[in-house]
Amino acid sequence: MVIYSFFNGKPWEKNSFAKEVAExxxxxxxxxxxxxxxxKYDFKEMNYIATLKTTQEIKFHVKDYNGSLEDDYYVSIWNTKVSNELTSLIRKKDKEGSARYFIEGISNDEMKKYKDYSLHSELSHEIQTHSKIFIYFSNDFSGSSHQLQNCYEIIEEVKEKKREANIVFFFRKSPMIVINIDQLDKVKDRKDIENFIVDIDSILK
Incomplete structure (x- = not known):
């Protein structure tokens, strides 16, 4: 029972936290x-975390931080909206591919200012530089002109839709392609993509 409680918390504490979250x-x-x-109970942080999903498919979290509850709802609005939009774009090129957009290091209160905004370019420069787009392809990296062209076209569509962020392309196996937000303008055609290929396996050796 002691070991179970250490990793999973106590049932009565979990129920009490659930009521606090609801209120x-x-x-x-x-x-x-x-x-x-x-x-769920986070045994590393020794506290509970609630994951909630709205009827509009927005998934966000509530947790206890120094004795008071905090959430990431406004951050999650952007993360969900842009991730879904980009995944639809990726699926045109890879039916099993996906995309994840997320903002790091920006508070929920800061993102509240932008809850009714629609363009990424309307966000502050600080938020844009803290934004990342992870694009997952279901195939291995081959370096073919077709594969590089797909990456280039995705970058161009990201720019067109004003979703500029730090972009990482992942493949089933290393390498990956890493392009920081301030390097996007350096990508003029598919050949430029080759300058941003990172072989993780060779780095880890």
Whole structure:
């Protein structure tokens, strides 16, 4: 029982936290309809984390931070919206591919300012530089002109849709392609992609 509680927390504490989260959400976001809620115990941080999903498919988290609850709802709005948009784009080139967009190191309160914005270019420069796009292809990296062209076209569409961010292309096996936001303008055609190929296997050896 002691070992179980160490890794999973105590049932009564979990129930108490769930009630606190429900009250917190009802007060802070009375307009939200929660479709699903999952409570887990983080034994490393020794606290509980709630993962909630709204009826609009926005998944966000609530956790205890220094004795008070905090969430990442406004950050998650952007993460979900842009990730879904980019995944639809990737699927045109790779039916099993996907994309993940996320913002690091920016508070939920800061992102609240942008809750009604739609263009990534409308975000502050700091937020843009803290944004990342991970693109996952289901095949191995071959370095073929067709594969590089796909990457180039994705970058061009990201620019066109004003979603500039730090971009990483992942393949089933190393290498990967890493392009920082301030390097995007250096990509003029598919051949330029070769300058950003990173072989992780050789680095780790």
């Amino acid at each position: 917190y959400i009802s007060l802070k976001y009375p307009e939200l309809e929660i479709d699903n809620k999952n409570i």
